[in-house]
Amino acid sequence: MKILIINPGSTTTKLAVYDNQETIFETKIDHAQDQEFQKKFSRPGSVLDQIEDRYQAIENLLQQNNIDQLDAVVGRGGMLPPIPSGTYQINNKMLDDLKNRPQANHASNLGAPLALKVAQKFNITNKAFIVDPVTTDEIEPKKKITGVAEIKRYAGWHALNQKAIAREYAKSIGKKYEDLNLIVAHFGGGSSFGAHKKGKTINVINAIPGEGPFTPERSGYLPSQQLVELCFSNKFTKEEILHKILGGGGLFSLLNTKDVYYLNVNYNSLDKNTKDIVDEMITGFARYICHIIPDFEGEPIDQIILTGGIAQWKLLTDRITQYLKQINIGVTVIPGEKELEALRDGTLRVLNGEEKAKEY
Template structure:
């Protein structure tokens, strides 16, 4: 008999839900939330009942009996830094999801809604989160920034990076925990990470835009020039933060964060081609840096995320880093499958849920 898992992934303007029976996806739905609907709530936490009701309504309309669910896995929120893994939602996590210490994010609703639905189904169904963006396995030396007032943080695309790394390991007939990999997730934000024997020992803070610039993030800017900009009197603190994350990177140069448009126009417009290549160049530099973290012992370099659909980008990066290790491209990001497969690993007894404290 197949296990049935419900995956819940709340975003800022949508809530994605999916049902899997073992490895097979049998239902998926993206529920869109208009700006008017979202703006009627004072904060993200107050959207809880609204989003939960929509989820249950969509499942009912699809003819899915919620009582047939064996486990629920929600998108992990911005909670305290934790090791990679699958965590059962408990009282301590609920508190931190409801009272976030690192800022509000819609993904915090994933654990809250999952727990609430599971509680209504009784003791047989448990709620989990898996590999939230705050996964922190960095080596102590990687945390040192260059000034004691600032510490480097691990905030990256943990869910997709870990899922892609495990996918590659399975294809290679090896265990993720036996491999050294460099994984570059390229989407609205870009994170490049060194995976050493199943642990991400170094990565860039993709939330704040550290590392390579991306479609809408400025990346690591020259510090002196950034300080001068901050104190020029021309911009507010919020405007500067938006320049770094939201209105930086490709969109700042070209007025577009659509990499399909960039790829298309780059074929005939040298300016668009230059910016596309510059982003690819910076990703390549980050990969090279992570190769030194792994002391050159790299089994493979994995390129993933939505931008990995773009052949000019992946070809450019491969040409620059292919001497380090074989490059494998996994375009897109299937977060719903990644969530569900983590739940399936628990149900099959392949791993145990960790305790959040």
């Protein structure tokens, strides 16, 4: 069975076509290096404005690879209300929530509409799915408490990749994911940090709502008082402020680039200010790994796992490993993502009758 996988990220769109578990083709569209794309979309606005541009790129690649028949299409799940883990059939209610009531304006919101749009072209709209969306929620209720009664934390993390990588690590040492305590840090356009306790992610530092360190395009944590003052300065609209937090923050705000590849290749020749900014981002990654150690409430932590696209940068992972030496927990680097495989496998379980697709 041929399955198209669509995984939109903040700076990339990853695609793959599988025949069952065999790869027919796999590729990545790098929007960070597409100047026209950046000029058009690196400003306040709904991420859904990108649908047509990303769909056209997908259609071109399918034609180039002679894909004229598909049995299913699966997209990365977006910022829906918190829902249990599973494979969901895409329906109008899901699309309406992503368009009008998303938890955040995030690239993952493109997964479902893009998958359905391709499915319509191939006349398989009943075989369009998402798997384990970004808002898959296993956080313990008490860990959603904040110091403001009107505000509760919510899940917005790399659930697909963190779970897949944690299981891969467990298998590599001959153990079950459900028997281990792991910290998984995913580094990408946005970064998330998960406390995986015996097979359940009891807390996460989110990639979305202004938590954690700054990243290539996210502001991360900001001093609340200064943020409030900025909001009421009459200099920016609500949309512009939100864009500073998600999409236009981090390295993009500070250096006017999201291109980590360029910073990696040219690191030794960067000027002092640029190098300081990059160094502080890396230090922030290590800092927030330590931040979730108390969530295990004194239980031993078996391993820290560094993953995601930016984890391919050796200087970054070496620095973080060095910074964490004193806490005496082993660090394993598994660069890249397993999201495509996780999306594929969730869809195959439904197509093969091992699971029933959940109704959203």
